[in-house]
Amino acid sequence: MSGDVLDRVRETCAEVAQRARSVRIDAARVPALAAELAGAPPLPSHLDPAHQDLGSAEATLAYVVTLDAINFGSGFFPYLAKRSGLSGYFTVAVGLRERFGRKGPWSAEELRGLRAADCAETFGQDLRVPEAAELMGLFARALADLGTFLASGYGGRFAGPVEEASGSAARLVGILDRMPFYRDVSRYGELAVPFYKRAQLTAADLAAAFRGEGMGRFHDLERLTLFADNLVPHVLRREGVLGYDAALARRIDAGEPIPSGSPEEVEIRACAVHAVELCVAEIARRGGGATAQTLDYALWNRGQRPEFKAHPRHRTRSIYY
Numbered sequence: 001m002s003g004d005v006l007d008r009v010r011e012t013c014a015e016v017a018q019r020a021r022s023v024r025i026d027a028a029r030v031p032a033l034a035a036e037l038a039g040a041p042p043l044p045s046h047l048d049p050a051h052q053d054l055g056s057a058e059a060t061l062a063y064v065v066t067l068d069a070i071n072f073g074s075g076f077f078p079y080l081a082k083r084s085g086l087s088g089y090f091t092v093a094v095g096l097r098e099r100f101g102r103k104g105p106w107s108a109e110e111l112r113g114l115r116a117a118d119c120a121e122t123f124g125q126d127l128r129v130p131e132a133a134e135l136m137g138l139f140a141r142a143l144a145d146l147g148t149f150l151a152s153g154y155g156g157r158f159a160g161p162v163e164e165a166s167g168s169a170a171r172l173v174g175i176l177d178r179m180p181f182y183r184d185v186s187r188y189g190e191l192a193v194p195f196y197k198r199a200q201l202t203a204a205d206l207a208a209a210f211r212g213e214g215m216g217r218f219h220d221l222e223r224l225t226l227f228a229d230n231l232v233p234h235v236l237r238r239e240g241v242l243g244y245d246a247a248l249a250r251r252i253d254a255g256e257p258i259p260s261g262s263p264e265e266v267e268i269r270a271c272a273v274h275a276v277e278l279c280v281a282e283i284a285r286r287g288g289g290a291t292a293q294t295l296d297y298a299l300w301n302r303g304q305r306p307e308f309k310a311h312p313r314h315r316t317r318s319i320y321y
Contacts, residue, residue, distance in 0.1 A: 005194060006200075010273070010277060012191055012193045013225075013270040013277075014277070016267060023264070025241060025242060025278070026241055033236075033239050033279060049097050050063075051205065052209065054100060058159075061162070061215050066106065067205075068198050069142050069198075071092075071321075072321055074088065074229060074230050074318075074321055075316045076134065079130075079132055079135075080135070083095075083124070109151065111144060113147075114140045114143045114144060114147075115140050116133060116139075118140065119143070120133075120136045142179075145179045149179050161176065172199065176198075181198075182198060186261050188263065222291045222293070226276040227300075227321075230321060231299075231313060232299045233272040234303060235302050235308055236275055238308055242268075252313070252314045253311075257315050279295055280295065
């Protein structure tokens with residue numbers, strides 16, 4: 001194993017893709033998808049609340065860091081009360097933004113004191129729904145961890161970890177890994193397979209929110225990998241790039257939860273990461289330029305379309321995505 005954390009994500013995901021038994025990459029489908037993605041116009045990032053200015057650098061930074069601390073729970077989203085026309089992610093992101101608009105950011109000390117009921121109030125959830133109650137409890141733990149992390153290491157300053165990263169997205173990933181809910185590493189046989197979806201996404205969201213300046217300036221941003229979740233693999237499956245064996249396909253299509261850290265779940269995420277790397281390489285071979293991050297955005301936004309939402313994606317109750 002060589003290089004830094006981002007190299008390790010790529011190398012181990014490639015190894016899992018080679019060994020995988022339940023998930024396969026159809027390499028013959030990669031060139032067509034790569035050509036389509038390369039020719040698609042870039043989508044405006046300002047539609048994502050995480051990419052919007054909140055009126056001051058301090059508030060914007062606090063919002064991005066706080067949101068990405070709880071940017072997980074897609075396996076619980078079918079049970080959440082969602083705002084009209086909004087997905088689970090956008091319901092959470094808009095609820096947090098409105099809270100910031102009314103009262104400003106939570107301080108580190110306030111974060112440490114949050115409970116499930118506070119999160120339910122902020123995000124409009126009913127604690128009588130068991131799945132929603134479980135997710136609100138996980139949100140409260142994640143936010144309390146963030147408060148402790150900021151208070152103990154950075155004097156409560158949201159800028160502290162970003163300043164420590166010194167303009168390196170890879171370094172920021174390693175810093176955020178000090179919090180348990182960011183430790184997105186799975187076992188696959190003897191392999192430790194890092195994904196670090198939310199830690200990587202934090203760097204990308206900061207770069208978008210600050211337009212690549214100040215707290216959003218990272219010299220190695222182009223080295224980020226796919227932010228491995230459950231939506232991009234679903235899009236890749238619908239596009240024919242990922243294929244699942246019959247047993248796994250039946251379980252997903254029936255809405256059966258796929259356990260976090262199971263071989264099948266690791267294979268889905270790892271094969272998606274590697275498939276996007278193959279698309280990046282194919283675009284480069286054709287003389288174009290793309291990064292895993294730009295392809296992630298394109299595929300994630302494609303997944304918002306009705307024809308993709310009409311089919312089940314894998315559901316995993318995870319603190320990582």
